[in-house]
């Protein structure tokens with residue numbers, strides 16, 4: 001019979017493997033050490049086929065987002081922003097051997113796409129976190145950059161998440177393991193969120209705020225849209241739900257933040273979620289922005305994160 005295991009399950013407490021003041025990635029799987037080889041199947045990488053410490057050992061910032069093209073664009077942007085580096089203008093997809101995800105590295109910044117929804121990002125995160133572990137990376141900051149639907153805020157606003165919540169506005173992620181439901185905390189690093197927010201204030205005309213982000217398992221019915229192939233609720237039901245979400249502190253809705261927050265937390269990784277809103281869900285469901293406006297909105301999280309990374313690397317004029 002299925003049982004609910006408590007969030008405080010001892011072996012799953014957030015932890016930092018800290019040596020000499022450095023924070024290492026904490027994988028929590030005793031079987032990993034007994035394996036002769038670890039094949040990161042969906043990334044087309046492996047511990048025997050690739051020298052992971054040499055390829056990735058210097059990674060300090062991991063930026064993830066749904067779309068492969070957006071992640072490539074961000075990687076190219078960072079590549080230019082980090083100054084002249086070897087290898088010219090272009091960067092190669094490290095996961096070119098698979099079409100599941102794409103991955104680009106420029107200096108200490110790794111950019112990876114994760115597709116849409118919890119199962120897709122979860123698979124990527126298992127393999128990415130093992131990669132960081134095998135590569136012996138330390139002091140890594142993880143940032144999800146994405147798009148979202150806003151609630152009660154102007155389209156184009158960038159929401160920096162303090163806590164990711166589920167569809168019941170609870171700060172938790174429920175993972176089904178065998179036939180148990182294991183509940184995990186989705187708290188994010190508050191200091192990191194504040195740091196990003198302070199960074200946003202230095203960018204002219206940059207609408208940003210800190211708030212809760214609701215993560216759903218679906219874009220249509222799961223987000224209370226009236227325009228899916230199925231809809232069994234009224235406009236009033238929808239507005240009542242979104243209004244209650246707003247009152248609970250939710251400012252935007254997307255589809256990956258809870259599992260991202262929960263997995264990073266358990267593995268001792270500092271994490272942040274930064275998403276631009278494409279519409280105000282209190283005013284509609286369809287995303288009808290022009291191509292140019294959509295492109296500009298999608299660049300907003302990228303601009304903020306690039307400024308943040310440059311500041312952390314001592315490459316930025318903003319203090």
Ligand SMILES: O=P(O)(O)O[C@H]1O[C@H](CO)[C@@H](O)[C@H]1O
Pocket residue numbers: 065066067115116117145146147148219254255256
């Ligand atoms: O913009 P990305 O990162 O894809 O994220 C959001 O957009 C997708 C839905 O259009 C979902 O994956 C949601 O989380």
Ligand SMILES: O=c1cc[nH]c(=O)[nH]1
Pocket residue numbers: 147148149150219223253254255278
């Ligand atoms: O409304 C929206 C827009 C982008 N992504 C979502 O998940 N929802």
